[in-house]
Amino acid sequence: MTKAHRTFVSYIDKSREYYAAQGYDAPYKWATHTDAPFTALTKPLSECRVAVITTASRTPNDPLEPYTAPSQPAPASMATNHLSWHKEATTTDDLGAFLPLDHLQAFADEGIVGSLAPRFAGIPTIYSQRRTNRWAESIREWFAEDGVDLAVLTPL
């Protein structure tokens, strides 16, 4: 198969054009880096304690701050209507599609991973990089207390 355009959606292009069409002339400035930090994952997966971070909220009226909540039992539902995702194409009724706590618990039971961390974390989507770093420090502290070996981030 051949084609004259890329397959993958550019969300940077799409959102800029979409908001320009709504009369917003100053486009959002995305963070960009040419390098990234790295911490080696040295343990086998079957010994790793895995935690999850989501952009979803627990309720529609959650305060604008990061939170932590028990991984098991997994929440019955999450609040996602305030987030930008493709509401015409799919749903978020199935938590396994975006907050894979039960999948990871099953993987722990099957010995694929060592364990599911006792708490997952949520972080609101905001446009302040400084505040994001401050919030990320809260999550780091929670996960350090829980002995997390790998954080899996599943943004909607």
Place this chain on the structure above:
Amino acid sequence: MSLTARYLEANGIPTLIIGSARDIVDEVGVPRFAFTDLPLGNPVGPSGDVEQQRRLLKAALEFAHATVLPQSSVVLPVEWTGAEDWRESYMSLADPEALAAAGEARRAEQAARKT
């Protein structure tokens, strides 16, 4: 989320992003990224398709474990059986008048909230 991954990684916690906004994550630059080419909202797999969610999550974890360099990414093989035009229908520009009106309405609402 990508900035959160960078922060955690820089402070000793390995991270894996599983997500569908490839260009955004690539621009920010993250340690490990498993790309699922699905409509935004279902990064781990299509809603209702438990077997695919499990398959993608397991592949992403194995990729994370195999990663030895930052800014590593993998394109996971996804199966999407919903609407074929999902790429075009998201944030569609097909009705510019409706979009302009929606922008006006939103600005008016925000101005009203401030007063």
